[in-house]
Amino acid sequence: xxxxxxxxxxxxxxxxxxxxxxxxLPNRARAQWATQTITLNPGWNAVFLEVQPAxxxxxxVFAGLPIESVWAWNRRFSSVQFIQDASSLVPGQPDWLVYxxxxxxxxxxxxxxxxxxxxxxxxxxxxxxxxxxxxxxxxPVVRKVEWLPNSLNFVGFNIAPGGGPTFQDFFAxxxxxxxxxxxxxxxxxxxxxxxxxxxxxMRAGEAFWIGCAGASTFSGPVEVTLDxxxxxxxxxxxxxxxxxxxNNSTVPRSxxxxxxxSLSPPDASxxxxxxxVPLSYYKIDAASHQFGxxxxxxQLQNSSLQPGQEWTLRLEVNRPQMASFTPPANxxxxxxxxxxxxxxxxxxxxxxxxxxxxxxxxGASIAGxxxxxxxxxxxxxxxxxxxxxxxxxxxxxxxANPGSPTNPVPVGTPFQFRLLVHVDNHGTARLLQRVLxxxxxxxxxxxxxxxxxxxxxxxxxxxxxxxxSLIPQFTxxxxxxxxxxxxxxxxxxxxxxQPIPLVADGVFGSGQFxxxxxxxxxxxLNPFKHLYHPQHDNLDTRFQTKLPExxxxxxxxxxxxxxxxxxxxxxxxxxxxxxxxxxxxxxxxISGLSSQPIYISGTFRLTRVSTxxxxxxxx
Numbered sequence: 001x002x003x004x005x006x007x008x009x010x011x012x013x014x015x016x017x018x019x020x021x022x023x024x025l026p027n028r029a030r031a032q033w034a035t036q037t038i039t040l041n042p043g044w045n046a047v048f049l050e051v052q053p054a055x056x057x058x059x060x061v062f063a064g065l066p067i068e069s070v071w072a073w074n075r076r077f078s079s080v081q082f083i084q085d086a087s088s089l090v091p092g093q094p095d096w097l098v099y100x101x102x103x104x105x106x107x108x109x110x111x112x113x114x115x116x117x118x119x120x121x122x123x124x125x126x127x128x129x130x131x132x133x134x135x136x137x138x139x140p141v142v143r144k145v146e147w148l149p150n151s152l153n154f155v156g157f158n159i160a161p162g163g164g165p166t167f168q169d170f171f172a173x174x175x176x177x178x179x180x181x182x183x184x185x186x187x188x189x190x191x192x193x194x195x196x197x198x199x200x201x202m203r204a205g206e207a208f209w210i211g212c213a214g215a216s217t218f219s220g221p222v223e224v225t226l227d228x229x230x231x232x233x234x235x236x237x238x239x240x241x242x243x244x245x246x247n248n249s250t251v252p253r254s255x256x257x258x259x260x261x262s263l264s265p266p267d268a269s270x271x272x273x274x275x276x277v278p279l280s281y282y283k284i285d286a287a288s289h290q291f292g293x294x295x296x297x298x299q300l301q302n303s304s305l306q307p308g309q310e311w312t313l314r315l316e317v318n319r320p321q322m323a324s325f326t327p328p329a330n331x332x333x334x335x336x337x338x339x340x341x342x343x344x345x346x347x348x349x350x351x352x353x354x355x356x357x358x359x360x361x362x363g364a365s366i367a368g369x370x371x372x373x374x375x376x377x378x379x380x381x382x383x384x385x386x387x388x389x390x391x392x393x394x395x396x397x398x399x400a401n402p403g404s405p406t407n408p409v410p411v412g413t414p415f416q417f418r419l420l421v422h423v424d425n426h427g428t429a430r431l432l433q434r435v436l437x438x439x440x441x442x443x444x445x446x447x448x449x450x451x452x453x454x455x456x457x458x459x460x461x462x463x464x465x466x467x468x469s470l471i472p473q474f475t476x477x478x479x480x481x482x483x484x485x486x487x488x489x490x491x492x493x494x495x496x497x498q499p500i501p502l503v504a505d506g507v508f509g510s511g512q513f514x515x516x517x518x519x520x521x522x523x524x525l526n527p528f529k530h531l532y533h534p535q536h537d538n539l540d541t542r543f544q545t546k547l548p549e550x551x552x553x554x555x556x557x558x559x560x561x562x563x564x565x566x567x568x569x570x571x572x573x574x575x576x577x578x579x580x581x582x583x584x585x586x587x588x589x590i591s592g593l594s595s596q597p598i599y600i601s602g603t604f605r606l607t608r609v610s611t612x613x614x615x616x617x618x619x
Contacts, residue, residue, distance in 0.1 A: 032139055032231070032337035032353040033263035033273075038205050040065070040132045045123045046185050046207040048156020050351065051138030052117035054266045058099045061115050061136065066129035070099040071122040072112050073154040075146075117141035120156045120207030137266045140231070140339060140351035142224055147176070147216040152183075156207040157220055160349035164202035165221070167194055169346060171210075173249045173307075174218040180211030202347070221249035222348045231353030232340065234277070234317045236611070239576035243352075245302075245311040245342060254345040255311060257300040259338050259354075271333035274325040277354045279338075282314035282573070292573040320578035322358045334362045359383075359579065380425035383508040383582075384613030386435065386464055387421045388489060389606035391586045392570075399596035408601045417493035419604060421502070422464065425613035429508050430499035431515055431560070434490035436465040437610065438474035440617055462610075463617045466499055470616050495525035499615065502562075509582045512563050519556040519592075521549040527593075528553035556592040562604060563587070569603035580608045 036051050053061050062070065074097050091098045097112035115121065118141050125132065147153055157170070164170075171177040182194040184206070191209065194200050225244040226232065232241050247253050264273050279296040293316055302311050327334050338354040359382035393415045395408035420432035442460035447453045463474055465486070476484025494517060502513040519526055522538050529552075530536040538547050549555055565584035568577050583605030590598040 032339050032355050033137060033265055034140055034260070034339055034351060035135050035137045035263060036205065038134045038136070040123055040125055040134050042125055042129055042131065044185070045125070046120065047123060047134075048120045048205050048207040049115060049117055049136065050140060050158065050205065051136055052141050053115065053136055053138040054270055056114040056116065058113055058115060059102075062099070062101070065132060065134060066126045067099075067101055068124045068126045069104075069106075070112060070115075070124075072097040072115075072119065075148060118143035118156075120154050122207075137263060139353045142226070142231075142350055142352065143229070144217070144219045144223075147212045147218070149176075149212055149215045152181070152209045152211050154207060154209055156205070157202065158348060158350045159202050159204040159206070160343055160347045161204045162347075164204065164347035166199060166201050167197035169249075170202060170221060171197075171218075173221060174216065176213050176216035177210060177218060180213055181209075182211070183209040204349075218248065220348060221346070222246070222253060222255070222342075222344050222350075223248055224342055224350045224352070226352070231355070232277075232315060233353070234356035236357040237580070238317070238356075239579055240314055240316045243313045243315055243340075243342075245305070245313070247305045247307055247309050247311075250307050252304045252306050255302045255305050256341075256343050257296075257313070258298065258341045258343075259296065260341045260351070262337070262339070268330075269332055271335040272327050272331045274327070274334045274336050274358060275323040277336045277338040277356045278318040278321040279354070280316040280318055280575075282316070282575075293575065314575075316575040317356045318579075319356065319359045322356075325358070325360075327362045331362070334358070380613040381423060381427035381508070383423045383427065383608075384425045384611060385423060385608050386489075386610040386612065387419075387423065387582070387606040388609050389419050389583065389604060390416050391419055391493075391602055391604040392416045393586070393588075393600050393602040395601045397597075397599040399594045399598060405596055406599055408599050414602065418491035419493075419606060420489060420491055421606060422499065422615060423508050423613070424615070427504075427508060429502040429504065429513055430615075431494070431502060431517070432466060432491075432499050433494045433496050434466065434488065435615075436471070437477045437487040437489075438463050438465050438471070439477045439484075440474050462612060464610065464612050464615050465617075467616050467619075470619060473619070474617075495519055495523065506564075508564075509578070510564050510566070512561065514559070514561045517558040517560060519558070521553040521555040522546065526553055526556065554592045556590065559589040559591075561587040569605065582606050 034051055036049065038045075038047050040047075055061070058070065069091075074095055076095070091100065091106040092109040098106070098110060099112040100106045100110055117138065123134075142158065145153075145155055145157075159165075167182055171180075182197060183191045184194055185208075186192045223246040225246065227241045232243070234241065245255055259276070259279070262273065262276070265271065280293040281296050281300065282292070283294050284291045295318075296315070300313075305311055322336050325334065334357070335355050336358055337356075340352040340354050341349060342352065343349040361379045361382065393411070395410055397404075397406055397408045399405045420435060421429055422432055422435070423429045440461055440463050443457045444454035445457035447455045462477060465471060465474060471486075474486075477487050478485060496517060496519075500515050500517060502515045505512040505514075522529065524531070528536055529538060534541075534543075536552050537543070538552050539545065540547060563585045564582060566578070568574075568581075569583050569585060574581060583603065586602045586604040588600045590600070
């Protein structure tokens with residue numbers, strides 16, 4: 001059953017983007033806030049909003065404008081028949097949501113309270129109002145069009161400010177829309193059928209009615225798909241995301257990608273802008289057999305994206321390259337932010353929000369659960385957390401070699417063993433033999449407003465445990481056979497029970513870290529000792545008196561050195577190097593196994609698996 005849509009408008013909406021630079025300094029960041037400016041003419045205007053305002057409340061968005069009413073199509077699931085008749089556009093009808101300013105008699109039936117990005121709107125100015133510029137600061141949002149089949153649809157698209165494609169060029173590749181009626185506002189303010197789609201160009205920020213014959217998923221001749229619908233949001237843990245650009249048209253297109261200029265956040269409720277989000281892209285050059293991560297240039301271009309072809313782009317955030325930043329005393333978080341522009345050579349332009357936290361944490365609230373009691377007001381070290389990886393030994397000395405007993409030489413087959421390192425909130429690194437991930441239950445307290453009810457006092461959180469005596473105080477972090485159990489990480493390469501501090505010459509990730517691991521001659525894990533062998537039990541012939549060191553067993557001393565390097569020691573091309581992946585050169589001197597020290601060397605790499613910056617919950 002068809003419902004009639006009745007509408008008559010006056011005015012012409014002309015919209016364009018103004019993206020303001022935060023700074024003109026070379027290589028300066030650009031942030032994810034942008035301003036869309038729309039010219040509102042007297043009477044009615046049909047507009048397409050491309051940014052999400054920081055405060056979406058209608059009262060805030062339309063403050064200071066001579067607005068008579070704002071209308072949003074209340075999309076339903078039955079077809080719409082277009083008729084030019086203004087009398088049916090009245091507040092309270094089911095097809096439309098409406099906002100009116102305070103004092104309007106229709107305020108009682110108002111049902112539009114906030115605005116959303118990637119949505120079309122009808123805006124009517126008050127009688128006698130002059131041409132007005134509407135500036136909306138927000139975050140760019142990309143949404144796919146959800147078409148109502150076999151009906152007219154009130155829609156808008158992402159069009160470049162300098163001039164868009166013709167309607168014919170835009171819809172040529174979509175059977176559901178090619179040749180369908182298109183209505184737009186003319187200079188007299190009436191919805192008019194576009195009589196010449198071949199020569200009529202689309203405009204940025206414009207909304208119009210277009211017919212859809214059958215079902216459709218068409219969102220434009222160039223379509224952008226993201227891992228997350230709201231943009232490239234890396235947060236603190238993500239290092240790589242994928243961006244896919246699809247040529248849905250019937251002709252080749254040239255695609256350009258640029259980082260765009262920045263605006264500061266519109267108010268103090270938003271995270272402070274710390275700088276740009278340095279990005280790299282993964283390049284594969286089959287002709288020269290080269291592949292790897294390269295810095296995103298000022299303009300990355302695909303000069304000939306063929307019809308039906310996808311351009312899949314892997315984008316990595318380079319947190320180690322982020323500019324240092326000192327936040328203001330009072331802030332609501334800190335973010336590095338950018339806007340990515342994706343445009344073609346025919347007038348299509350998308351803006352993508354990009355944001356990421358840096359290596360450094362800011363503010364007491366960022367410290368989070370699991371911080372030691374004296375750490376709650378101190379931002380944790382950027383590398384705080386549990387790092388797990390391995391050392392690969394590919395060289396070892398030959399003590400029996402009279403010519404070079406101390407020089408490590410290549411081995412036939414490399415030997416690999418696990419490494420566990422924890423960095424606390426103060427930046428102190430410790431070598432671990434084992435660690436358990438467990439959970440500390442939260443606590444409750446009486447609600448001060450209703451003492452008969454309980455509210456959360458301290459929320460539960462995960463903990464890292466190395467002290468076995470503390471295990472009963474916590475519960476499991478995962479389930480096995482429906483029972484809570486701890487997650488255990490350990491290494492067979494060491495036998496010590498307590499974490500060993502690493503002596504630092506630099507900061508974790510860019511300096512030299514050393515420690516000594518001692519294995520006592522009478523330790524049950526000492527390779528010279530055997531519980532059931534009379535010549536290797538460190539006892540006399542009567543099995544009564546302990547023998548001194550050197551009779552049956554020897555203390556093993558391992559002097560360990562880890563030298564972090566700026567480049568991946570294995571020349572791998574994984575994202576996150578210098579961020580959540582670190583490594584370098586590994587050296588070790590082993591004394592006690594032979595009459596001469598044994599020298600080994602190789603490489604090591606570590607991956608951060610937890611950001612908990614305290615062991616044993618600080619107990």
